Amino acid sequence: MNHFSKGNLSESPATQSRHEANLPVAIPASNTPIKARWECLRSPLFLVIVAAPNLISLAYWGVIASPVYQSETIVVVTNPNKDSDSLTSLLAGNAGASTSGAYILKNRLLSWDEYKSIDEKFHIEKTYKNGDFVARAGGLSSFWRTDDISMWKYYQSKIGINIDEQTGITKIIVSGWNSNDTFKISEALIHDGITHLNLLNTEEDNDFISSASTETERLRKELALDESAIAQWRTVHGYLSPDSDYTSLSSKHLQLDNKYIDLNSQYQSVLHNTPGNPSTLTLKTQMNVIQNAELDARTASLAIFPVAIEYETLNLKRETDSKLLVSAETALQEARIKSTQNHYYLKTVSRPSEPRAPSGPQRLKWMLVVLITSIILRALLA
Incomplete structure (x- = not known):
């Protein structure tokens, strides 16, 4: 065992250097990405597009903005x-x-x-x-x-x-x-x-109504003038209506004529049967009165014709204005109904x-809007 130790210790320096070269060596990790990230956060583009707007948004929406x-x-x-x-x-x-x-x-x-x-x-x-x-x-x-x-x-x-x-x-x-x-x-x-x-x-x-209302009022005034003109005609000429007056006078003339015929027949009978009878004078007087009345009725009926044309003109105008007034009042009523239907x-x-x-204000919403918008804009400009 001592021999083995001595052998190892007796290795040459060159051999030891070869062993040392084969040993793993720890390589220090590079800090370039971290530095780049910090450099990105400190870049003018990030500060202008992201940092500043979000700080302003945080200050305004978080603290300053008034309640709504x-x-x-x-x-x-x-x-x-x-x-x-x-x-x-x-x-x-x-x-x-x-x-x-x-x-x-x-x-x-x-x-x-x-x-x-x-x-x-x-x-x-x-x-x-x-x-x-x-x-x-x-x-x-x-x-x-x-x-x-x-x-x-x-x-x-x-x-x-x-x-x-x-x-x-x-x-x-x-x-x-x-x-x-x-x-x-x-x-x-x-x-x-x-x-x-x-x-x-x-x-x-x-x-809708003004024109119809104006026309209605005008026709009412015209109709009133027509009635006044006819009343004045009646006062001047003494007739109510040529038609009715002529019919009345004609009827009166026929009645008087029939009565005159009756009296005349009586007169002729008395005169023939009892000449000198005093009743003949009475009958003669009655006949004269009836004859005069008949003559007056005939004269009055004939006198109607010259003035009847004026009356018929006035009466025709009155009837026309009366019909127009009815139409105008109908139009006015329809205008009122139509105008009511068009009301709001x-x-x-x-x-x-x-x-x-x-x-409001919706503080979190607007802060998120500013944050997301600034990030998107930063990504597009980067």
Whole structure:
């Protein structure tokens, strides 16, 4: 055993170096990937595209952004002429509905006139000045502008109107920095919407009814003038109606003529049988009276003809105006029915809500949106 040890110890230096060369040697691991990763995180592109936007997003959405309160109102604008389905079926979504009234309401509520009306009542700039420095009226989002056009655009951004094309149901969402303001503005918008639709209905009535109503009034006045002209003709000429008066006088003439014939026959009989009878004088007198009355009736009946043409002209005009008045009144009634069918009616499904808790901002959502967007943009630009 000692010999073996001595033999090993007696190996030459060259042999020992060959053994050492065959032994495994530990190679230190390279730290290049770690350095590259840190270099990537410190690159200007990463700092500008990812780091800075996310830090700003975290600061704004996490700390600075003001709570947002929303008042929601649900309404339906109907038109009897266009909406044949019942309100129940429309709300159930079983049938299509006309959305023309809903878009009229939307355009009105977002219009300049409505902005001026709301601004006079609530002073948009003062009401919305309590938000954070970005979202408040006259803040960073509007580049610190407070002119009327900028405030109008700001007002429009706080009024959300969503229309369901299937049912026509319209949601009006008013956003603000406190519950009370949003609730009052929502109520004012609904009131102004109803007022505007009523104004449109009135104008619709005027368009349909005004011409028919004017014509009806004109014909009524014309008919009154016709009656007055006929009454004046009767006063001047002393006749009620040429037709009836001539018939009456002709009948009277025939009666007198028959009576004259009877008296004359009696007179001739008495005169023939008892000449000198005193009754003949009485009969003769009666015959003269009847003959004079008959002559007067004949003269009066003949006198009707010259003035009958004037009366017939007046009477024809009266009858024509009377028929036209009936037609105009019928047209007026139809116009009223048609105008009613074209009215728009605003029906409230849900009154304006008055929330006690804020519904926004959705902080996590927007921070995630900024993060994902910045990462995608960084990957595209890398």
